[in-house]
Amino acid sequence: MSPSLPAPKALANAAGGKVERESTSARILGAGTAGLAELLVFHPVDTIAKRLMSNQTRVTSSSQLNSVIFKSHASDPITGRFFSLFPGLGYAAAYKILQRIYKFGGQPFVRDYLQTNHRGEFDRTFGASNGKAILHATAGSLIGIGEIVLLPLDVLKIKRQTNPEAFRGRGVMKIVADEGFGLYRGWGWTAARNAPGSFALFGGSAAAKQYLFELSDYNSATWFQNFIASIAGSSASLIVSAPLDVVKTRIQNRNFEIKESGAKVISNMIRHEGFSAFFKGLVPKLLMTGPKLTFSFWLAQTLIPAFNKVM
Template identity: 30%
Template sequence: MDDVKKLLKEAAIQIGSGGSAGFVEVCIMHPLDLIKTRLQIQSGKVIGKTSDPHLYSGIVDCMKKMYRHEGLTSFWKGIIPPILAETPKRAVKFFTFEQYKRFFLFGSPTPTPLTFSLAGLGAGTTEAILVNPFEVVKVTMQANRATGKELPSTWSVTRQIIKEHGFGLRGLNKGVTATIARNGVFNMVYFGFYHSVKGYFAEYEDPIKEFFRKVGIGFLSGTLGSCINIPFDVAKSRIQGPQPVPGQIKYRSTLGSVMIVYKEEGFRALYKGLLPKVLRLGPGGAIMLVVYDYTHHYLSARFAD
């Protein structure tokens, strides 16, 4: 009975810490996620400056046009789905990561880099399946170029998707394989790198130095994961975003979408949105890990036997 109680308490602490980490990260970093999505769903090449409010030559151009034509609140379009999703999403990610770690020890008394990487892959896959419907709604809202007052609500967008396409692979679960590939690869690198590298740098007794140690390693982990998984992120945005010709589905499968983008737009197009993605998930990765670590430490001390 004591073992069950201890397990439940550990699970509650992991879930609470992960949920807190996700909520803080999404509130701070959402505008960069929106800019990343806008750049990724934009097909073709934009050379030089253009006055078209729907075409962006880069991050700054996107920010200026969104502010000018859609207003300041446009930078938080589609934030409700990730807020609703991030608490359970991050909670599931960090909780399942701890559970997968035990499974992938392969007889070793302590976790190895392979353990951390495979546990991250498992956690990312689990997270992706849970969060994909929220991603579909979020991308649909982020692609909408209406001003704040004209923008449909999260619930109305969700109802429209369900009414027109249902819950299947053309509806709320559209692009689920791309989301699995994106999240699985990211978390494999993210957790694998963070926990493997962290052991090579001794902890500081000074809390400020220790804080920056964790932030630095978390930033590198998020940046590396972002650089490796972005082709899957581009495929996901193309599949879940508006199709080039209404009524015709051009982007269907993950690998098929990657190949279409590569053939029609070149290799660099597979890295569209990389800079805003890194600007978001580099510091975002650091924020999540640091908030998780400190919240986990606080809750563990608060509810210690």
């Protein structure tokens, strides 16, 4: 009986590429650290983007833009306006760190399953040179759909950022008790947004490593290569998911007692604002949220292999 050998961190596959293998601890630590760093740096940016997406009026002046972004604090001194961009920080911390651990740390597990059980099908369908990138994208899409389990935290965070009046003095436990599964309102639209968005995020990054840097082992990417790959993935993700992200945000930022469906939201947007409403906030998202996603995705892609080497 031959002695068992430790599982290698990268195994050669039939197509001549590499199958990345990282420890569970490395995936959790790398993704969690990326989420925490993103939260500390970008929470104010996220608040601005959410408030712009929630705005349903045409902004024609700087004073009006100031009111949309800072709401009741629009006339406060600059320090007061800055700190007004940190509502819902507790919800954001819980959501963002768990989300990044789930998404960036969870995608490799789905990827491992697809690599082990379906890699040949991807290679035959898309070709050996394309199969690996599509497999990474598919794993990202599947993990993105499952992200709806964290939806209540996202709902509470968005309401604190855009519609704090919805809380009316109620604490978290009281809201959860009162609303129950109502906190999952918009779950279908969230899943519909996440599926193509996460496909584009992981697929765009994998494509950059595959075709731009010609890497067979994605974990061997340098900090710079991961950075460029993260820009490609995050930009593709934001553009693809933009229309459904606006719908999702508007469903989630309403008062709890308003039960307006996603179809109704879309109908009202087309009727009163036109099709351009589906891309409201896209430029700020590309300029502000884009770097946020790039930053955290870059850190996760870099830190997970780094932690794996030392653990």
